[in-house]
Structure formats: structure tokens, C-alpha cells
Amino acid sequence: MRGKLIGRKALATTMLDKVYGITKQEVQQFLDKQVESVLADWQLKDKAVSFVTDWGSNMVKAGESLKERLSNYVGSVNCLQHLISNGLKDFAKNDSLASVISKAKEVVQYMTGHGAPRAIYDEKKKELHGTALIKAGTTRFGSNVMSMESVERNEKVLQATVGSAEYDAFIQKQSKAADKAAAIKMKGLVNDTSSTLFSDLKWAVDTLAPFQAAIKEVEGDTAKLSDAYYALQVLSKHVKKVKAAQGSLVQLLEDDDTPMQTQMLALDFVSTGFDEAWQQRSQQACTDMVVATAILDPRCVW
Numbered sequence: 001m002r003g004k005l006i007g008r009k010a011l012a013t014t015m016l017d018k019v020y021g022i023t024k025q026e027v028q029q030f031l032d033k034q035v036e037s038v039l040a041d042w043q044l045k046d047k048a049v050s051f052v053t054d055w056g057s058n059m060v061k062a063g064e065s066l067k068e069r070l071s072n073y074v075g076s077v078n079c080l081q082h083l084i085s086n087g088l089k090d091f092a093k094n095d096s097l098a099s100v101i102s103k104a105k106e107v108v109q110y111m112t113g114h115g116a117p118r119a120i121y122d123e124k125k126k127e128l129h130g131t132a133l134i135k136a137g138t139t140r141f142g143s144n145v146m147s148m149e150s151v152e153r154n155e156k157v158l159q160a161t162v163g164s165a166e167y168d169a170f171i172q173k174q175s176k177a178a179d180k181a182a183a184i185k186m187k188g189l190v191n192d193t194s195s196t197l198f199s200d201l202k203w204a205v206d207t208l209a210p211f212q213a214a215i216k217e218v219e220g221d222t223a224k225l226s227d228a229y230y231a232l233q234v235l236s237k238h239v240k241k242v243k244a245a246q247g248s249l250v251q252l253l254e255d256d257d258t259p260m261q262t263q264m265l266a267l268d269f270v271s272t273g274f275d276e277a278w279q280q281r282s283q284q285a286c287t288d289m290v291v292a293t294a295i296l297d298p299r300c301v302w
Contacts, residue, residue, distance in 0.1 A: 080218045080228050083285045084235070085142050088211050090277040092144070096265040100204045101136075103189065103197055104148040107158065108133045110186050116170040117186075121161045130157035145205065145212040152201035162187040199262040207269070210238045228285075236282050243275045 092098050111121050111133055124130065134150040137143035151158070161167060167187065174180035189195055214231040 080285055081215050083281055084211055084215050084218070087278050087281040088142060088145070088208060090281065091208065091274050094269050094272045094274065096268045097204060100200045100265070101144050101148065104151045104201060105136055107151050107186070107190065108135055108147055110182070111158070111161070117161065117167065120164055120166045121157065124157045124160040124164070125154070128157050128160060130154045142212045142215045145208045148201050149205045149209065152198055152205050155198045158190045162190045196259045196261045199259050200265060203262050203266055207242055210235060232282055232285055235278070239275050239278045243270055
């Protein structure tokens, strides 16, 4: 993991594949060389220095090493991309939301991991002008939002897939009871009239998509501190809006278009302190930005 040197654009960390598979000591040495190289190239040896990090153990150790050798090293600044992503992880601790994420993963894994269902899906995707299903990544929680969104967006394609004669034939061809049960379960999850999969996904995506958008906002090379500050303000307003709209059972029950199960899921989510958790993350991020800005230019304050 290499932290971009703060230069009013350094808001996110960049993953380096070459770091994987080597020892912690080698990672520290590698990071030391990276930072030293940038300092020398930019002639910043005599300037106050910090770097953006996800606060992983390797980065902390590298920072301690730099502090010993650089009198002008003032510590690490949290990667805003990771802060927002960790905010999403906070929300996923809610059992109701975690169950929605799990169902979306189940759909994607099944439809992309079995040859016949994948072929049927691809055919229906062409017919109905759908899009590819997106697998959730293992290192970025924001990819879960993208994955859920891909399932919700392709509701008609998925329903056409499991409702087809080809899929029924696929079920009948399963010789193992467990495989047949899994195929039938998938059909029920996607196409059963009692399933609230897609209404649950719509709620989850509407609630979490702004966080994924903010991650994209701050991770680009053209991002500025002011962009990050604005993104965090938008997110805080969104959290308050979600809390206000879904915090009352009476309000939820008045929504005739949303299945009761989804309404109760939303109520459970807002009753578990998600807004307080985000407030804590947001304050931490803003503090880091103030520190970063002060390091760059003491005259600049928010």
C-alpha cells in the first residue's frame, strides 16, 4: 500500500500488487524508499511531511521508521476512502443489512458460478438489455454496494432466467439432491412472489450508494481536499435524511408500496445507531482533513 504524498490531491491510498507476499520488514523498507524517493524528487526534505494511510499495521510501522529518521515527519493522515469504506462496514454490522448483502452475494455467485444458469442469464441479458452481475471484492466494502446494485438493476433479467424452461430443465438434470435443492432455492429467492429480495435491495442501495459515490469522489488523482469535505457534508445530510424518513414505524406503515418485511428491515437498521457511527467517522475524517490542510499551508483553514 503506498500513500500518495499529500499535495491537495492525496486523499486516497493506492494498492500496489508487488507488496503482497513479502514480509512486514520488506514492506516497511519498500514504503520507506517510496516516501524518500518522492521527497527527494519534489525537493521536500526540509518541509513538514505526512502521508496518507489506511492505518494498516505495515503503514504504522513504516511511519514509526520515518519518524526516527525524519525530523520533519509529522505523522500519517487517514485515507478518506478507507474512512468512508469503514463507515459502510459499520453499517454492515446490522444483521438485517448483512442478510441483504449475503443474499445479493448468493445470487451473483450462483449465477456466475454455474455454467447453465450463467448461459441462460447471458441470453436473457441480451434480450432484455440487461447488464453483467458484479462480484463483490474482498478488500473494499464499497464493492458490495456495486454488487447489490447490479442485482437490483437486473431484476427482470434474473426473473426471466429462473422462470425459463431452460432453467427448469437445468433443475431436473441435477442428480444430487443438494444441487437440485440449491437450484430450486435460487428460483424461489429470485422469482417467488413472497420474496422481498428486490425491494430489500432497492432500500439497501438507496441507503448505501451515496457512500460508494463518495469513495469514487475522493479516490481519483484529481480529487482535492475541498471535494472530500463537500462529499462528507453530503453524506452527513444523507444519513440524517435516512434517519428522519425511516426512523418512525408510523411513517413506514404508511408506505403502501413497500413490503412490510422491507419496512421492518429499514426500521431495524435505523434503530441500531448507524447515524451515531457515521457521525464518529465523519468527525474523524474532518479532523484529518484539517490536519492535512494545515500541514500543506498553515494559512488555510476550513
